[in-house]
Amino acid sequence: MNKISFLIELFITAIAFFFIGLGIDLIINLKTITHLLIFIITLWFLNTLFYLLTLFSQKITYTKNCWLIVILLFPFLGIALFCLFEIRPIAKKTRDKFLLNKERLKKYNFVSNCRISERNLAKIFLNIFDNKDDIYCNNEIKIINNSTLILEQLVKLIRNAKHHINIQSFIFRSKSFFTKIIFLELIKKAKKGVKIKILYDHFGVILKKGKRILKWIEKNGIEIACFNPLHLNIFTSSTNYRLHSKFVIIDNEFCFYGGSNFGDEYLSMDKNEGLWTDLNVIIKGPIVQLINQSFLNYWLTLGHNKRRENNFAIVEKYFQLQNNKFKQTNTTIQLLCFNPKINFFSLNETILNELAQAKKIIKIVTPYFCPTQEINDYLKLLAINGIKIEIIIPTKNVWFTKMMNEHCYQQIIDPNITFYEYEGFIHSKIILIDDKYTLLGSFNLDYRSIYFDFESQLIIDDYDFTQKIVEIFEQYKTNSTKKNMNKKKYILGKLTMTQFMLLCKALF
Numbered sequence: 001m002n003k004i005s006f007l008i009e010l011f012i013t014a015i016a017f018f019f020i021g022l023g024i025d026l027i028i029n030l031k032t033i034t035h036l037l038i039f040i041i042t043l044w045f046l047n048t049l050f051y052l053l054t055l056f057s058q059k060i061t062y063t064k065n066c067w068l069i070v071i072l073l074f075p076f077l078g079i080a081l082f083c084l085f086e087i088r089p090i091a092k093k094t095r096d097k098f099l100l101n102k103e104r105l106k107k108y109n110f111v112s113n114c115r116i117s118e119r120n121l122a123k124i125f126l127n128i129f130d131n132k133d134d135i136y137c138n139n140e141i142k143i144i145n146n147s148t149l150i151l152e153q154l155v156k157l158i159r160n161a162k163h164h165i166n167i168q169s170f171i172f173r174s175k176s177f178f179t180k181i182i183f184l185e186l187i188k189k190a191k192k193g194v195k196i197k198i199l200y201d202h203f204g205v206i207l208k209k210g211k212r213i214l215k216w217i218e219k220n221g222i223e224i225a226c227f228n229p230l231h232l233n234i235f236t237s238s239t240n241y242r243l244h245s246k247f248v249i250i251d252n253e254f255c256f257y258g259g260s261n262f263g264d265e266y267l268s269m270d271k272n273e274g275l276w277t278d279l280n281v282i283i284k285g286p287i288v289q290l291i292n293q294s295f296l297n298y299w300l301t302l303g304h305n306k307r308r309e310n311n312f313a314i315v316e317k318y319f320q321l322q323n324n325k326f327k328q329t330n331t332t333i334q335l336l337c338f339n340p341k342i343n344f345f346s347l348n349e350t351i352l353n354e355l356a357q358a359k360k361i362i363k364i365v366t367p368y369f370c371p372t373q374e375i376n377d378y379l380k381l382l383a384i385n386g387i388k389i390e391i392i393i394p395t396k397n398v399w400f401t402k403m404m405n406e407h408c409y410q411q412i413i414d415p416n417i418t419f420y421e422y423e424g425f426i427h428s429k430i431i432l433i434d435d436k437y438t439l440l441g442s443f444n445l446d447y448r449s450i451y452f453d454f455e456s457q458l459i460i461d462d463y464d465f466t467q468k469i470v471e472i473f474e475q476y477k478t479n480s481t482k483k484n485m486n487k488k489k490y491i492l493g494k495l496t497m498t499q500f501m502l503l504c505k506a507l508f
Contacts, residue, residue, distance in 0.1 A: 023076025050079050095342045098301045105293045111286035114138045122461050124357050124437045125334045135334040138326040139285030147268045157250045158185045164195040166249040166295045171261035172210035179262040183217050190221040201243040202229045225303030244453035245442040255288045259427050275424030287333040294337045331462040338455045347450045348372050361388045363432040369393050370404045370446040376411050383416035392476050395421040413485050420480035438466045
């Protein structure tokens with residue numbers, strides 16, 4: 001972390017704690033009418049100031065209303081929280097660096113002959129100036145739907161690597177059999193001269209106690225970098241931004257892509273987690289180079305490593321394809337990367353755009369169903385207009401997540417919307433539009449993925465591939481129970497708790 005960023009965050013944190021201290025001091029010294037007047041005037045002035053700052057901000061309406069409630073109910077504490085989690089003075093600097101690196105990386109694009117022209121685009125693709133070039137044909141996709149095959153397929157890909165491997169993930173568990181086997185294979189390849197980079201999320205690794213195993217492989221010649229390391233920013237809004245997309249790139253030719261992190265639960269080998277279902281794919285084709293570009297941009301812009309070797313002289317050597325002749329296929333894919341405060345579009349807008357293309361049916365698989373109010377309202381509107389919607393969510397989940405999910409279900413009850421609860425925990429992230437287009441990636445349908453996490457999504461236009469995903473969806477349904485969606489009346493305490501948790505999700 002550079003010194004300027006550290007000093008800015010230190011200053012913001014000091015301001016926040018000043019407001020907390022000011023509130024406590026004024027309350028303690030309320031002894032006379034004069035003190036009371038000082039307290040009221042100070043409270044009125046600060047609340048008015050921060051109300052105006054919030055009111056005229058560019059936040060979405062729901063988040064804006066949430067902050068107004070917090071400032072109203074907790075005057076000094078609310079203002080302190082606002083300073084910590086809403087003032088982001090270094091976002092523009094990061095964004096400029098990210099966009100500059102993106103432009104510099106484009107000159108290493110060796111697959112332009114597979115690019116789809118704008119006039120031939122299906123409406124499902126997000127056709128905006130920032131991403132319209134990232135749509136390619138001639139891709140091949142292999143589905144990995146069985147958790148027992150994840151380890152086998154990854155080991156096979158790693159053993160076939162010739163010159164470089166790039167890995168990005170949210171979680172690496174130190175005590176995981178899965179992680180140890182993969183890392184042993186990586187060490188063998190590193191000793192043979194294969195260049196290996198691993199980009200990990202600091203919060204995800206600390207949460208799952210994966211720091212020790214990453215230090216072990218670093219000692220064995222593998223380069224690692226940390227995304228958004230926690231230091232002073234644990235008290236600020238920066239903590240919210242986590243790297244949630246995950247994939248393994250082999251020689252810029254193959255990509256293992258999907259929702260699985262590095263832990264035994266993803267192989268259904270964790271006794272505490274039980275049956276775990278996930279969906280991954282192995283991609284070969286020009287879109288892999290776009291995924292590799294996104295990895296390298298994160299590495300250069302947001303990665304922190306000890307060696308400070310984040311320069312283009314290193315990455316260029318391992319970037320060009322050995323063979324840029326691809327099999328002629330009809331599989332057209334667009335890669336969308338969602339980077340908070342960097343992109344000109346959000347996951348929320350993208351999902352709304354994709355849902356708008358549906359004419360008959362929408363099928364969704366998600367481990368967490370707590371979407372934004374806009375997505376919830378739009379699903380209800382589509383159902384009213386005759387679009388059939390089927391949503392599969394897991395039966396097993398932590399109590400507060402189940403409570404919030406239940407609250408969101410209640411808002412969109414309609415005869416055309418059917419919820420299914422999968423027996424066990426389903427971690428797949430899929431949206432099917434009219435059984436013609438497949439959307440899959442690392443994103444969940446919740447506030448964290450939509451507004452705070454660095455996510456990615458593939459839009460796949462391939463009828464045959466989509467039919468295979470439809471079959472998988474139907475298999476999920478056979479292992480699920482149809483949920484009874486009768487309207488429930490919440491008692492005041494439960495409703496208050498649910499609204500409070502939704503408030504926290506929207507804000508933090």
